[in-house]
Amino acid sequence: xxxxxxxxxxxxxxxxxxxxxxxxxxxxxxxxxxxxxxxxxxxxxxxxxxxxxxxxxxxxxxxxxxxxxxxxxxxxxxxxxxxxxxxxxxxxxxxxxxxxxxxxxxxxxxxxxxxxxxxxxxxxxxxxxxxxxxxxxxxxxxxxxxxxxxxxxxxxxxxxxxxxxxxx
Numbered sequence: 001x002x003x004x005x006x007x008x009x010x011x012x013x014x015x016x017x018x019x020x021x022x023x024x025x026x027x028x029x030x031x032x033x034x035x036x037x038x039x040x041x042x043x044x045x046x047x048x049x050x051x052x053x054x055x056x057x058x059x060x061x062x063x064x065x066x067x068x069x070x071x072x073x074x075x076x077x078x079x080x081x082x083x084x085x086x087x088x089x090x091x092x093x094x095x096x097x098x099x100x101x102x103x104x105x106x107x108x109x110x111x112x113x114x115x116x117x118x119x120x121x122x123x124x125x126x127x128x129x130x131x132x133x134x135x136x137x138x139x140x141x142x143x144x145x146x147x148x149x150x151x152x153x154x155x156x157x158x159x160x161x162x163x164x165x166x167x168x
Contacts, residue, residue, distance in 0.1 A: 025147070028097045028121065029140075029143075029144065029147055030051075030147070031097055032096050032097055033051060033137070033140050033144050034049075034051060035094055035096055036094055036096075036133065036136065036137045037049055037050075037051060037054065037137070038094075038095075039092065039093070039094030039095070039133060040082075040133065040134070040137060043086045043092060043130070044085040045082045045084070045085060045086060045130075045134065046080070046081075046083070047083075051148070054080060054141055055068075055141070055145060055148060057078070057080055057081060058078050058079070058141065058142070058145075059072070059145060060072055060074050062148065063152075065149060068145045068146060068149035069145070069146055069149065070142060070145060070146075079138060080137070080141060082134055086130045087130065088129065088130050088131045089129055089130070089131070090130050091127060091128070091129065091130075092127070092128065092129070092130050093125050093126065094125075094133060095124070095125055096123070096124060096126045097121055097122070097123055098121070098122055098123075098124050099119055099120070100120055100122055101117050101118070101119055102117070102118055102119075102120055103115055103116070103117050104118055
């Protein structure tokens with residue numbers, strides 16, 4: 001069914017924004033890393049809540065592909081600096097987005113119940129030792145480098161393509 005542009009704009013959900021208004025990724029990998037950073041900052045283990053600041057600690061440059069792909073000899077094994085204010089064996093908690101399978105029941109028109117399984121994503125509280133959190137964060141941050149570099153370059157390429165569009 002055709003919809004006028006004004007009706008489309010009125011009915012568009014608020015979370016749908018123009019591409020140039022969104023400069024970050026909102027995938028599970030990015031969000032889980034941000035949640036771990038928030039927990040570590042709350043514990044006083046790191047001084048920032050910004051992912052880019054953490055990336056700058058373990059990379060020469062976030063614009064250099066070799067460095068972000070962990071192939072740079074200068075920073076490839078440099079760890080993130082933790083304050084070690086929380087004892088390593090103390091129990092800490094943080095939030096994480098996780099997938100879960102759930103069985104549901106649907107009643108059909110003839111009255112029969114049909115069981116089916118769905119996969120849902122939930123924000124759940126995780127608990128563990130402080131060392132578990134710091135080790136998981138360090139490992140995820142190293143893997144995140146490639147993801148972040150790809151995001152930056154994909155957005156830059158899309159912007160270049162949009163800027164160079166020709167009318168025909």
